[in-house]
Amino acid sequence: MSSAEVLKEESMVLQKKMLGEHFDTLSKSRENGRKVVYTFVPGNLNELILAFDLLPVHPEVNALQSGMRKLSGDYIQEAEKHGHSEDVCTYVKCDIGMLKKGNIGPTGEKLPPPDLLLLSYTGCFTFMKWFELLKQEYGCPVVMLQVPYQADGRITASQRAFVARQLRDVVVPALEQVSGKKLDEDRLRELLASSARAEDDLVHVWESAKHKPSPIDAYFGGVYYIGPIFTAFRGLPVCEQYYRSLRSEVDYRIAHGMGPTTPEGELRQQKYRIVIEGPPNWTSFREFWKIFSDEGVVMVASTYTKVGGLYEQGFRHDPDHPFETLAEYCLGCYTNRSLPTRVDILAKYVEEYEADGVLFNSIKSCNSFSAGQLMMLRELEKRTGKAGAFIESDLVDPRYFNAANIKNRLESYFQMLEAKRQAA
Amino acid sequence: MDTQPLIDRCERLYRDIDLGYVQAWKQRTGGKAIGHLPVYVPRELIHAAGLLPVGIMGGGDDVEIIRGDAYFQSYICHLPRSTVELGLAGKLDCLDGMLFPAICDVIRNLSGMWQMMFPDKYTKYLDFPQTFNDAGREFYRLEMAELLLELEGLSGIRATPERLNRSITLYNANRRALAALYDLRAAEPHRIPTSELYLLQRAGNVLEVSEHTAMLHEYLAAARVSHRPQRDNVRVVATGLFCEQPPLSMVRAMENSGCYIVDDDWVLGARYQLGDTPVGDNPLAAIVDAYMNGTVATATRYVEGDDKGAFLVEQVRRRHAEGVIFAAASFCDPALLDRPMGQKALAEAGIPYTAFTYSENTGQVQVIKEQAGTFADSIKLWGAVS
Ligand code: SF4
Ligand code: SF4
Numbered sequence: 001m002s003s004a005e006v007l008k009e010e011s012m013v014l015q016k017k018m019l020g021e022h023f024d025t026l027s028k029s030r031e032n033g034r035k036v037v038y039t040f041v042p043g044n045l046n047e048l049i050l051a052f053d054l055l056p057v058h059p060e061v062n063a064l065q066s067g068m069r070k071l072s073g074d075y076i077q078e079a080e081k082h083g084h085s086e087d088v089c090t091y092v093k094c095d096i097g098m099l100k101k102g103n104i105g106p107t108g109e110k111l112p113p114p115d116l117l118l119l120s121y122t123g124c125f126t127f128m129k130w131f132e133l134l135k136q137e138y139g140c141p142v143v144m145l146q147v148p149y150q151a152d153g154r155i156t157a158s159q160r161a162f163v164a165r166q167l168r169d170v171v172v173p174a175l176e177q178v179s180g181k182k183l184d185e186d187r188l189r190e191l192l193a194s195s196a197r198a199e200d201d202l203v204h205v206w207e208s209a210k211h212k213p214s215p216i217d218a219y220f221g222g223v224y225y226i227g228p229i230f231t232a233f234r235g236l237p238v239c240e241q242y243y244r245s246l247r248s249e250v251d252y253r254i255a256h257g258m259g260p261t262t263p264e265g266e267l268r269q270q271k272y273r274i275v276i277e278g279p280p281n282w283t284s285f286r287e288f289w290k291i292f293s294d295e296g297v298v299m300v301a302s303t304y305t306k307v308g309g310l311y312e313q314g315f316r317h318d319p320d321h322p323f324e325t326l327a328e329y330c331l332g333c334y335t336n337r338s339l340p341t342r343v344d345i346l347a348k349y350v351e352e353y354e355a356d357g358v359l360f361n362s363i364k365s366c367n368s369f370s371a372g373q374l375m376m377l378r379e380l381e382k383r384t385g386k387a388g389a390f391i392e393s394d395l396v397d398p399r400y401f402n403a404a405n406i407k408n409r410l411e412s413y414f415q416m417l418e419a420k421r422q423a424a
Numbered sequence: 425m426d427t428q429p430l431i432d433r434c435e436r437l438y439r440d441i442d443l444g445y446v447q448a449w450k451q452r453t454g455g456k457a458i459g460h461l462p463v464y465v466p467r468e469l470i471h472a473a474g475l476l477p478v479g480i481m482g483g484g485d486d487v488e489i490i491r492g493d494a495y496f497q498s499y500i501c502h503l504p505r506s507t508v509e510l511g512l513a514g515k516l517d518c519l520d521g522m523l524f525p526a527i528c529d530v531i532r533n534l535s536g537m538w539q540m541m542f543p544d545k546y547t548k549y550l551d552f553p554q555t556f557n558d559a560g561r562e563f564y565r566l567e568m569a570e571l572l573l574e575l576e577g578l579s580g581i582r583a584t585p586e587r588l589n590r591s592i593t594l595y596n597a598n599r600r601a602l603a604a605l606y607d608l609r610a611a612e613p614h615r616i617p618t619s620e621l622y623l624l625q626r627a628g629n630v631l632e633v634s635e636h637t638a639m640l641h642e643y644l645a646a647a648r649v650s651h652r653p654q655r656d657n658v659r660v661v662a663t664g665l666f667c668e669q670p671p672l673s674m675v676r677a678m679e680n681s682g683c684y685i686v687d688d689d690w691v692l693g694a695r696y697q698l699g700d701t702p703v704g705d706n707p708l709a710a711i712v713d714a715y716m717n718g719t720v721a722t723a724t725r726y727v728e729g730d731d732k733g734a735f736l737v738e739q740v741r742r743r744h745a746e747g748v749i750f751a752a753a754s755f756c757d758p759a760l761l762d763r764p765m766g767q768k769a770l771a772e773a774g775i776p777y778t779a780f781t782y783s784e785n786t787g788q789v790q791v792i793k794e795q796a797g798t799f800a801d802s803i804k805l806w807g808a809v810s
Binding site: 124133136159162166169170 | 548549732755767768
């Protein structure tokens with residue numbers, strides 16, 4: 001086995017082990033007297049949850065895993081049988097369907113019910129409805145952290161104070177109650193400091209895509225890279241270890257002029273560098289990826305991988321100001337940014353990552369991402385002079401992934417990129 | 425008194441996508457006007473700063489969508505595309521700014537689109553507290569203070585406590601008049617056809633508040649003594665129509681289907697607040713408190729506690745309704761995600777319901793009429809379960 005393959009595997013193996021252990025701990029939580037908190041990915045309060053020794057579960061992650069394991073279609077139909085509309089976010093329906101069918105998690109073990117629903121609602125209104133629905137199913141307490149929207153492209157003092165105050169007045173007492181413990185601020189600071197170190201390494205990984213060839217695919221590979229830091233592990237030594245190892249793998253690839261690993265092997269011939277906006281489709285994830293890798297497309301930057309933090313813009317969790325830093329983190333996630341800011345971010349990616357074009361994967365489920373994307377695309381084309389493309393699919397509803405249609409559109413897009421290149 | 429001329433005027437206002445009334449008001453007074461999207465904005469603040477608040481609730485079924493569709497995917501509701509259409513067609517040029525209340529991701533993102541589309545116009549996204557505690561109150565107070573400052577900057581008129589109190593008084597009177605109409609319709613639905621009430625409400629989107637209140641009083645006085653035949657209709661509450669508004673044809677179809685609508689949630693902003701705002705030394709705080717202490721539970725609001733759906737059940741009971749019609753705008757996440765919870769609460773209370781979706785330009789009113797009619801018949805036949 002070459003050293004490259006060994007290096008390639010280390011972070012993936014580690015992530016798999018982390019996830020396996022996490023779900024194992026979850027399945028034994030009742031026996032071990034551990035309390036469980038369900039919470040959402042964007043702007044999550046993982047360090048705070050861990051400071052109370054609570055175990056987080058992320059319903060969106062369960063939904064996406066169900067999508068990848070081809071179970072989501074059944075789950076969605078199950079939810080629709082229970083009166084849920086065809087027209088709403090499929091993450092919610094997938095989660096509810098999974099619950100109705102026994103709440104079996106991605107590792108095949110039953111997930112424990114929540115002791116608390118921590119509704120930190122960042123960047124999307126649907127989260128509120130989601131936990132209102134789950135509250136009815138589980139009959140457990142809910143604590144809400146409202147995160148205002150950065151409508152003017154900046155965080156205001158009153159927004160920061162509002163979130164920090166809710167953390168102090170409402171969220172911490174709720175966590176104290178469910179855990180039976182007082183908040184240990186020193187422990188929280190330790191966790192936050194660890195997060196910042198992992199965040200440094202993740203930024204290094206994202207920025208590696210500025211190299212040519214890019215050693216990473218910042219979207220299809222990127223969704224794996226965000227796994228630990230966006231979920232149950234941020235703040236833990238094992239998370240730091242994961243990002244250290246990922247960073248060294250990426251550095252190795254740069255040093256050896258290597259591309260990222262795709263399901264079809266290493267992507268050596270990188271014909272087009274693309275910036276992508278919007279979440280991926282999970283039900284046909286590999287098929288979707290292959291459409292791009294077959295054409296030699298590498299995604300050099302993506303916005304979806306920033307829903308749990310735009311670290312490359314400088315944000316780091318700050319152990320010296322625990323509540324303010326958590327507030328700022330929640331406020332700063334990608335979908336909590338105004339549309340003009342989102343256009344700025346994408347335009348900057350196109351420029352800094354020297355992209356050939358920008359692609360929108362518009363998700364039927366997700367108004368938070370999708371409403372306004374057509375205008376964003378137009379603005380971006382105007383500002384960057386690069387060609388844009390727009391395709392439509394869904395997160396976990398297989399009924400809305402039309403491979404032939406997407407392929408057709410992308411083929412003409414790639415032809416256009418080629419023609420532009422020839423003309424240049 | 426014959427109310428027909430008054431209702432005809434309301435219908436003309438409803439159909440006037442050029443906002444002729446607003447243009448004339450501006451010319452007459454030299455003042456400025458501010459548009460706002462559904463559901464709720466504190467219109468007292470706008471009024472106290474000398475501005476005319478104008479409710480923009482999409483384009484209804486009179487606007488041909490030429491540009492708007494190019495801005496929105498097929499799976500997004502209709503209201504933003506017709507609003508964009510109106511904006512790009514210059515129909516909203518008489519508005520000096522636009523407020524986008526935080527009700528869903530679509531309106532939220534539309535606020536950003538507006539910033540890009542109309543960079544020279546004042547555009548503001550209004551975040552409301554979803555958490556009804558001290559932190560929420562303080563946040564809302566600061567948001568409202570900032571809004572007021574900006575509005576004053578726009579109009580050049582300072583919203584003194586006296587002006588604020590006067591605006592509060594005028595809007596209290598408007599809310600009371602509307603409440604009186606709703607009460608009368610619930611008590612004697614044959615006296616107030618729902619389509620007329622709807623038009624009266626829609627007129628409140630543009631008319632200066634005191635003019636609107638006077639109109640409501642005039643209609644109310646006439647309705648109290650009106651002689652319209654009483655029908656053997658079932659009494660229903662219509663819910664889910666808080667944002668994208670039903671076309672008038674759909675409202676008419678619903679009321680001609682054998683249903684008396686005895687409560688609803690369209691043009692909800694005007695009835696969002698449940699009581700008066702007290703007049704006093706600190707009117708801004710009073711406006712904030714009124715929001716925090718007594719507003720309706722609608723789908724765009726988070727409901728704390730375990731009584732999800734209780735508001736709807738209570739509404740049914742208070743209005744002695746026999747059933748509920750869930751009418752949601754197609755692709756409206758808040759309404760559609762809320763629906764199963766409302767239905768669960770109704771089922772537990774033994775209250776029958778039916779559900780359908782619509783859009784502001786829906787042409788399918790016959791289908792809606794038939795569905796509402798079948799629902800009414802089934803209630804007549806089997807009665808409410810309890
Ligand atoms: S609408 Fe989008 S952001 Fe919101 S819960 Fe659904 S997928 Fe997530
Ligand atoms: S109709 Fe529903 S989804 Fe559309 S803008 Fe209104 S609240 Fe949002």
